[in-house]
Amino acid sequence: DEGETIEFRIVGDEEIYGRKDYISLQSPMAKACLGKSINDEVIVQTPLGRKIWYINSIRYQSG
Template sequence: MNRKLLTAEGYKCLQNELNDLVRRERPEITKIVSWAASLGDRSENADYIYNKKKLREIDRRIRYLTKLFEVAHKVEYSPEQDGKAYFGAWVELENDEGETIKFRIVGDEEIYNRKDYISLQSPIAKACLGKSIDDEVKVQTPKSITSWFIINISYNIPNN
């Protein structure tokens, strides 16, 4: 695994997930598996089969997160970033038709389950990096090059 960038919020969220898996979920599922195994024939025991599978999934996620934290780099906000789009920024763009989009530039590990987060590696994020408000951003899409204008950049987390 290469070095992985995480926002301070993403780092904390993934740490909380790992702690929850290790301290709460895994022990609960282990108890259920032990109880189901004590009932006898495991080949037809749905509780045992289901929870054993769930335990493997939990263990896989724990291993993944543990390895991630070995290479993770938490990127803290710096006042020097104000006014420019960098890692962790909320960026709002508008095109010539008046359509707007708003997203946060984050690491690959943080985009899951969030429609308003985009990867630092995405074309639109790369096009925005280092730009300021009112700058034009050109993004190559499968059909053409689209132009957007940055109308807002912030580093605070909106209340959702």
């Protein structure tokens, strides 16, 4: 509804290295996204309340 778009890469805890565009596989956002497809709704409970996101693209990076 707010028009905000975010892009992030889900990685293992040891791969984050302070990158703001990486999130841990253990994070609530990553867990909510796992198994979802394009156009799916993702609901995440945050410290500011419940947030609803929509997946509009998925990319996989090999190697």
